[in-house]
Amino acid sequence: MPHRRTARLASWQIWLLTLSGSGLWLSGSAWLLLHYYGQTEGEFGPQMNPLEPDMLTVHGFMLIPALLGIGGMFVAHIPHGWTHRHQRVAGVLLSVILAVLIASGYLLYYLGDEDWRAWASLGHWALGLLLPLAFVWHYINGQKARRRSTRRPPNGQSGRQAV
Numbered sequence: 001m002p003h004r005r006t007a008r009l010a011s012w013q014i015w016l017l018t019l020s021g022s023g024l025w026l027s028g029s030a031w032l033l034l035h036y037y038g039q040t041e042g043e044f045g046p047q048m049n050p051l052e053p054d055m056l057t058v059h060g061f062m063l064i065p066a067l068l069g070i071g072g073m074f075v076a077h078i079p080h081g082w083t084h085r086h087q088r089v090a091g092v093l094l095s096v097i098l099a100v101l102i103a104s105g106y107l108l109y110y111l112g113d114e115d116w117r118a119w120a121s122l123g124h125w126a127l128g129l130l131l132p133l134a135f136v137w138h139y140i141n142g143q144k145a146r147r148r149s150t151r152r153p154p155n156g157q158s159g160r161q162a163v
């Protein structure tokens with residue numbers, strides 16, 4: 001069950017975010033490898049690898065669970081998490097990266113100008129490659145803080161904070 005009174009996430013939420021995020025990262029990275037190193041030789045010179053569109057199909061599919069998972073963060077996680085100062089920087093950084101990925105992903109569909117589209121693409125995948133680092137930093141920071149707050153103080157009472 002999701003924790004509605006604290007910033008803690010249910011394990012299914014963590015799995016949803018981890019698996020869909022990994023799917024996005026792997027399909028995006030596979031597209032990059034195919035696009036820059038996997039061109040095939042055609043009748044009229046180098047050609048796009050035929051697997052490129054398949055990678056974007058997987059990418060688009062993974063967006064569905066990812067956006068559901070991210071949307072769930074607004075219900076309790078971010079409002080309750082905001083009171084934990086130690087997590088604010090990592091939380092805001094992760095949220096900003098996700099917001100830019102969502103906005104640049106949208107632009108990739110609708111930007112007509114080739115130059116602008118190339119910049120949106122570069123910004124999108126450069127930030128996308130860094131996403132796991134921001135996620136893991138935020139996760140580990142949260143785990144460490146939880147361990148600190150559950151460590152028993154010398155008077156024997158639990159130090160766990162309700163947030």
Ligand code: HEM
Nearest residue numbers: 024025028029031056101102105106108121125128129131
């Ligand atoms: C919440 C996170 C993300 C969102 C909302 C998102 C969204 C999108 C969208 C809408 C597209 C356009 C698909 C198309 O043209 O058919 C796209 C393309 C792409 N994404 Fe993502 N994405 C995310 C995360 C990532 C990550 C983590 C990577 C890691 C490498 C990545 C790499 C790429 C690449 C390489 C492309 C193709 C760029 C191009 O067509 O020039 N994305 N993404």
Ligand code: HEM
Nearest residue numbers: 007008009073078081082084087088091092095139142146
């Ligand atoms: C301003 C934004 C955010 C703040 C202030 C924040 C705050 C927190 C806090 C306080 C914790 C520790 C919870 C605990 O140990 O009880 C935490 C853990 C975590 N956060 Fe965030 N967070 C933010 C955004 C996000 C976003 C956008 C995601 C994912 C897309 C996310 C994913 C996680 C995960 C997976 C954990 C570890 C799970 C857990 O300890 O229950 N957070 N965050």
